[in-house]
Amino acid sequence: MKVLERPTRNLFFTGKGGVGKTSTSCAVAVALADRGKSVLLVSTDPASNLDEVFDTPLTNAPTAISAVPRLQAMNVDPEAAAAAYRERVVGPYRSLLPADAVASIEEQLAGACTVEIAAFDEFAKLIGDRDMAARYDHIVFDTAPTGHTLRLLALPAAWSGFFGSSVSGTSCVGPLQGMAAQRDLYSAAVASLSDPLVTTMTLVSRAERSALEEAERTSVELAELGVRNQALVLNGVFQPKGTDDPVAVAMHRQERAAIAAMPARIAALERSVIPLKPRQVVGVEALRGFFTDFDGGTVLPLPHRPRSLPDFAQLVDQLQSGGRGLVMTMGKGGVGKTTVASRIAVELARRGFAVHLTTTDPAAHVAAAVGRVPENLTSGEINPRLEVERYRAEVMATTGAKLDANGRALLEEDLSSPCTEEIAVFQAFARVVEEARDRFVVVDTAPTGHTILLLDAAQAYHKEVMRQAKSVSDAVRNLLPRLRDPAFTRIVLCTLAEATPVHEAAALQRDLRRAGIEPYAWLVNQSLAPLALTDPLLLARRAQEGRYIDEVADTHAGRAFILPWEAGVSASVESSPEQVARIA
Amino acid sequence: MSTLDIYDPAQCCATGACSPDADDELAQFASSLEWLKQCGVAVSRYNLGHQPGAFAQNTMVKGTLEKDGIACLPLVIADGKIVSKGRYPTRGELGQQLGVAEQAGCAPAAPGAKRCCG
Numbered sequence: 197m198k199v200l201e202r203p204t205r206n207l208f209f210t211g212k213g214g215v216g217k218t219s220t221s222c223a224v225a226v227a228l229a230d231r232g233k234s235v236l237l238v239s240t241d242p243a244s245n246l247d248e249v250f251d252t253p254l255t256n257a258p259t260a261i262s263a264v265p266r267l268q269a270m271n272v273d274p275e276a277a278a279a280a281y282r283e284r285v286v287g288p289y290r291s292l293l294p295a296d297a298v299a300s301i302e303e304q305l306a307g308a309c310t311v312e313i314a315a316f317d318e319f320a321k322l323i324g325d326r327d328m329a330a331r332y333d334h335i336v337f338d339t340a341p342t343g344h345t346l347r348l349l350a351l352p353a354a355w356s357g358f359f360g361s362s363v364s365g366t367s368c369v370g371p372l373q374g375m376a377a378q379r380d381l382y383s384a385a386v387a388s389l390s391d392p393l394v395t396t397m398t399l400v401s402r403a404e405r406s407a408l409e410e411a412e413r414t415s416v417e418l419a420e421l422g423v424r425n426q427a428l429v430l431n432g433v434f435q436p437k438g439t440d441d442p443v444a445v446a447m448h449r450q451e452r453a454a455i456a457a458m459p460a461r462i463a464a465l466e467r468s469v470i471p472l473k474p475r476q477v478v479g480v481e482a483l484r485g486f487f488t489d490f491d492g493g494t495v496l497p498l499p500h501r502p503r504s505l506p507d508f509a510q511l512v513d514q515l516q517s518g519g520r521g522l523v524m525t526m527g528k529g530g531v532g533k534t535t536v537a538s539r540i541a542v543e544l545a546r547r548g549f550a551v552h553l554t555t556t557d558p559a560a561h562v563a564a565a566v567g568r569v570p571e572n573l574t575s576g577e578i579n580p581r582l583e584v585e586r587y588r589a590e591v592m593a594t595t596g597a598k599l600d601a602n603g604r605a606l607l608e609e610d611l612s613s614p615c616t617e618e619i620a621v622f623q624a625f626a627r628v629v630e631e632a633r634d635r636f637v638v639v640d641t642a643p644t645g646h647t648i649l650l651l652d653a654a655q656a657y658h659k660e661v662m663r664q665a666k667s668v669s670d671a672v673r674n675l676l677p678r679l680r681d682p683a684f685t686r687i688v689l690c691t692l693a694e695a696t697p698v699h700e701a702a703a704l705q706r707d708l709r710r711a712g713i714e715p716y717a718w719l720v721n722q723s724l725a726p727l728a729l730t731d732p733l734l735l736a737r738r739a740q741e742g743r744y745i746d747e748v749a750d751t752h753a754g755r756a757f758i759l760p761w762e763a764g765v766s767a768s769v770e771s772s773p774e775q776v777a778r779i780a
Numbered sequence: 781m782s783t784l785d786i787y788d789p790a791q792c793c794a795t796g797a798c799s800p801d802a803d804d805e806l807a808q809f810a811s812s813l814e815w816l817k818q819c820g821v822a823v824s825r826y827n828l829g830h831q832p833g834a835f836a837q838n839t840m841v842k843g844t845l846e847k848d849g850i851a852c853l854p855l856v857i858a859d860g861k862i863v864s865k866g867r868y869p870t871r872g873e874l875g876q877q878l879g880v881a882e883q884a885g886c887a888p889a890a891p892g893a894k895r896c897c898g
């Protein structure tokens with residue numbers, strides 16, 4: 197483990213949800229403290245389980261971990277920090293302005309950008325603060341600022357209030373303007389991020405194609421921003437016991453293939469491989485064995501089996517009842533929502549319905565795969581990258597043409613925000629849905645509640661100006677009420693039977709509910725629960741799933757279904773044509 | 781000197797980037813404002829999301845918000861009188877209200893500026 201041999205002061209761990217950033221950063225923090233260093237461990241995951249890992253109640257101030265001398269830990273919740281920022285802006289006006297005006301300010305500040313900036317504010321306070329620097333040898337973070345945030349901070353226009361005065365007064369940097377007093381602190385933080393003697397950025401990934409590709413993108417993006425001191429952790433690599441268990445053998449083969457095909461840049465990084473654990477890493481002893489334990493200790497005798505849930509065929513039985521309509525699969529990256537969408541489309545078509553399938557994964561080749569299916573299944577593709585490019589070109593040619601160089605740079609960065617991608621994709625799939633009123637349309641993405649609320653506000657506004665200006669396109673106007681119609685639209689929230697994906701899916705559900713949309717069903721994907729297994733490690737993993745399957749069925753889902761792990765259709769290879777074809 | 785005050789609605793990225801249509805209406809309006817500035821009009825612009833104080837402190841704005849709700853935004857006020865509610869006025873309308881002839885040519889005409897669309 198590179199970061200243990202030559203540890204820099206700041207250690208960041210980045211990667212998508214569920215790859216084990218928190219476990220890895222905890223283990224690193226414990227190892228450094230055990231070597232006599234004084235360490236601060238910071239978790240910025242809103243669903244952080246550090247308290248559970250260390251069996252110590254934590255707050256947003258450093259707290260000593262009694263089992264590990266010299267280690268202190270804290271939880272920082274960027275959502276809460278963003279909420280506090282929102283309240284600072286809105287609070288004073290609650291009694292002064294009408295309720296709908298206050299609500300519209302709040303929604304504007306509810307986007308992903310505000311949370312990202314609020315998270316950076318927390319990083320900056322910790323890494324830019326001299327007192328903190330004196331108190332600890334190392335600060336370990338279980339996440340890292342995004343490229344979008346770092347680029348924004350680098351723009352002079354972000355700080356000049358340019359948009360506040362000359363165009364329309366708001367952009368992603370709105371929150372920054374509210375924090376302008378912090379500028380020096382932010383500059384110091386950005387400088388230390390790109391100093392290889394001070395900061396190491398460790399990319400954490402599973403041995404899966406899509407996760408590795410995302411790590412590659414992050415690596416390139418950070419390097420372009422000057423953050424070049426990077427390392428790679430491959431977490432949860434599976435080593436089967438013997439060759440008796442076909443599931444174990446298939447899983448192992450799939451991981452080897454993904455590692456062999458690893459993209460060039462991350463393949464060249466210093467790499468640490470961490471073995472798959474039979475159960476969640478909880479407790480200081482488990483953390484001390486984190487880097488070396490291939491067996492994960494002894495496996496409990498015959499772990500209990502998780503409850504069963506209705507299967508995929510039953511989900512499709514229910515979806516087909518309307519005879520037509522929109523089915524959207526939704527979930528964070530890596531939960532297999534593209535595969536699930538393809539399977540639903542193929543199954544509906546096989547049952548004789550007219551179906552149109554659209555996916556947003558440009559590498560999915562679903563079109564090729566489903567080409568073998570009867571004419572009642574058509575398919576298309578929405579490529580988010582192309583949609584954003586098209587959208588960006590359009591906005592730069594119109595709005596951008598009227599701005600000076602600083603203004604254009606800031607507008608370009610606004611156009612790189614997560615909100616922009618969502619809007620661009622939303623417009624594209626509004627067109628797709630419009631195409632097909634007499635059939636099933638299956639899409640592998642769904643808009644967030646935030647987008648729906650913004651579009652709704654924009655729609656109300658455009659109603660007023662319709663005579664004068666061009667209005668919201670017909671496709672968008674027709675789509676909004678349909679999204680809210682449970683007889684027409686059904687959202688299937690996809691998750692894995694693991695802590696982080698379940699919490700992320702629950703957050704997506706809360707956000708949809710804000711916009712008056714109730715997901716139709718939850719699908720637990722790639723589950724070991726329905727499988728016959730003999731490998732002891734997989735048996736233990738299967739038992740572990742029970743807790744999350746219960747949580748989905750009892751706490752979150754109106755209707756819960758389960759789809760077993762299957763060779764060739766897990767997230768790692770969901771895009772390869774042969775494999776998608778096999779389900780057809 | 782004439783004054784023009786614009787009270788904009790709260791929007792996520794009102795650069796237009798986050799609006800449901802890549803909308804050059806905002807940019808056209810901005811170019812009209814540039815033209816009026818060149819002609820000596822004092823132009824001020826407030827966004828509900830970032831300068832809520834400006835809305836709360838102006839009794840005319842606050843009163844209109846209470847009566848009509850946020851549908852009254854954007855609210856455009858020329859020399860203390862409401863010019864338009866819920867839409868961005870055209871260059872012609874603005875010129876008329878402020879006594880600036882559209883042909884005045886205080887500054888080069890912005891590309892793509894619409895004349896009128898009733």
